[in-house]
Amino acid sequence: MLNSPEECETSPTSPLAERLRPTTLDDYVGQEHLVGKDAVLRKMIEGGNISSFILWGPPGVGKTTLAKIISHKLERPFYTLSAVNAGVKDVREIIEKSKSRSLFTKSRPILFIDEIHRFSKSQQDALLGAVEDGTITLIGATTENPSFEVITPLLSRCQVYILKSLEVEDLDKLTKRALNEDLILKERDISISENEALFRFSGGDARKLLNIIELIFSSFSREEKIVITNKLVTEKLQENIALYDKNGEQHYDIISAFIKSIRGSDPNAAIYWMARMISGGEDPLFIARRMIILASEDIGLANPNALLLANACFESVSKIGMPESRIILSHTAIYLATSTKSNSAYMAIDEALAEIEKSGFKAVPLHLRNAPTKLMKNIGYGQDYKYAHSYEGNFTDLEFLPESMSGRKFYNPANNPREREIRSLLERLWEKYEY
Numbered sequence: 001m002l003n004s005p006e007e008c009e010t011s012p013t014s015p016l017a018e019r020l021r022p023t024t025l026d027d028y029v030g031q032e033h034l035v036g037k038d039a040v041l042r043k044m045i046e047g048g049n050i051s052s053f054i055l056w057g058p059p060g061v062g063k064t065t066l067a068k069i070i071s072h073k074l075e076r077p078f079y080t081l082s083a084v085n086a087g088v089k090d091v092r093e094i095i096e097k098s099k100s101r102s103l104f105t106k107s108r109p110i111l112f113i114d115e116i117h118r119f120s121k122s123q124q125d126a127l128l129g130a131v132e133d134g135t136i137t138l139i140g141a142t143t144e145n146p147s148f149e150v151i152t153p154l155l156s157r158c159q160v161y162i163l164k165s166l167e168v169e170d171l172d173k174l175t176k177r178a179l180n181e182d183l184i185l186k187e188r189d190i191s192i193s194e195n196e197a198l199f200r201f202s203g204g205d206a207r208k209l210l211n212i213i214e215l216i217f218s219s220f221s222r223e224e225k226i227v228i229t230n231k232l233v234t235e236k237l238q239e240n241i242a243l244y245d246k247n248g249e250q251h252y253d254i255i256s257a258f259i260k261s262i263r264g265s266d267p268n269a270a271i272y273w274m275a276r277m278i279s280g281g282e283d284p285l286f287i288a289r290r291m292i293i294l295a296s297e298d299i300g301l302a303n304p305n306a307l308l309l310a311n312a313c314f315e316s317v318s319k320i321g322m323p324e325s326r327i328i329l330s331h332t333a334i335y336l337a338t339s340t341k342s343n344s345a346y347m348a349i350d351e352a353l354a355e356i357e358k359s360g361f362k363a364v365p366l367h368l369r370n371a372p373t374k375l376m377k378n379i380g381y382g383q384d385y386k387y388a389h390s391y392e393g394n395f396t397d398l399e400f401l402p403e404s405m406s407g408r409k410f411y412n413p414a415n416n417p418r419e420r421e422i423r424s425l426l427e428r429l430w431e432k433y434e435y
Contacts, residue, residue: 025045050074057163064141082114118283190227262336285318302342370382
């Protein structure tokens with residue numbers, strides 16, 4: 001599975017996204033924090049000193065493209081594997097080839113693994129020794145959090161770089177490049193009068209953006225003038241939804257519909273969208289992980305058991321596997337959909353983070369500071385602190401926020417039975433917060 005730049009040449013029949021795939025960093029769009037001037041990955045690539053790393057980000061933001069740019073830039077053997085169809089045998093074959101090459105050259109081969117989150121533990125274990133002893137340099141690409149999907153020993157030997165969804169400026173640059181530089185599109189009379197729908201439907205995904213442009217282009221005859229408007233984009237996507245989704249492009253749209261159905265307390269819609277994902281081969285752990293997040297974000301303190309059940313679902317699915325796990329997933333989705341809802345915990349942490357963004361880091365009051373040494377005690381650390389358990393009801397009215405923020409309220413209990421109890425308690429304890 002050795003790939004060279006010559007083997008990756010595109011043809012006029014290749015998809016637009018493939019025809020426009022850049023081969024140099026100067027043509028690469030987006031991810032300035034990684035490949036902009038003096039950024040870490042640009043320095044690494046231009047210096048030719050590549051260490052093992054994992055690229056984590058949503059689809060269509062340039063993970064595979066970066067790997068291919070490295071294959072063009074560096075004069076080193078470059079192997080690629082897709083975790084969808086590769087096994088331990090394929091990994092070991094490449095490792096053996098790399099060891100054989102090392103007898104004749106000092107250039108360390110690079111192994112690019114797309115969708116590395118789909119590699120099993122045994123497949124990742126097979127990589128570990130070769131990465132550790134330098135037989136290969138690993139570049140992994142994943143849309144899933146590596147903390148969950150990559151084994152700890154392998155993760156500790158790789159730097160993780162986070163790629164972001166493309167900004168409007170990036171999408172605009174890609175659109176102009178497609179219309180002005182693509183050998184096929186530049187020969188046609190195509191203009192854009194409105195780009196809001198084009199960018200909105202792409203969702204920061206370069207591949208999706210270019211697929212939409214190609215879909216619109218292919219629906220007109222060669223002689224017709226094409227003016228891209230919001231209405232045109234919407235109509236063409238509705239007419240050609242199957243074509244638009246032929247490569248699983250709606251992965252994030254369907255999980256979004258699933259989450260919103262649970263949030264909206266509709267178990268029937270939730271089960272339908274879950275069935276769509278299961279029938280399409282979605283990783284059941286991806287579904288379970290999203291329900292853990294929802295249990296805290298959308299149900300939270302209204303029903304603390306929701307988080308426990310969602311976490312138990314994830315653990316059970318990881319042990320049981322499919323097809324039986326579909327029952328566990330259904331059980332959890334219905335429970336979450338029919339549970340009382342509250343986003344108060346989610347709102348509280350976001351409001352606190354916004355306050356920090358606005359007012360910066362405030363000093364910890366002296367009476368709340370730890371005082372492990374005599375010097376710290378002498379200068380007032382821990383002085384006047386009141387131990388709650390020494391007071392009636394295990395409570396004493398003490399200031400726990402920085403003085404300038406006294407009375408600043410971040411948590412607002414929602415209107416559900418559980419949080420009405422919480423509000424009553426806080427109202428009794430804390431007059432200054434005006435609950």
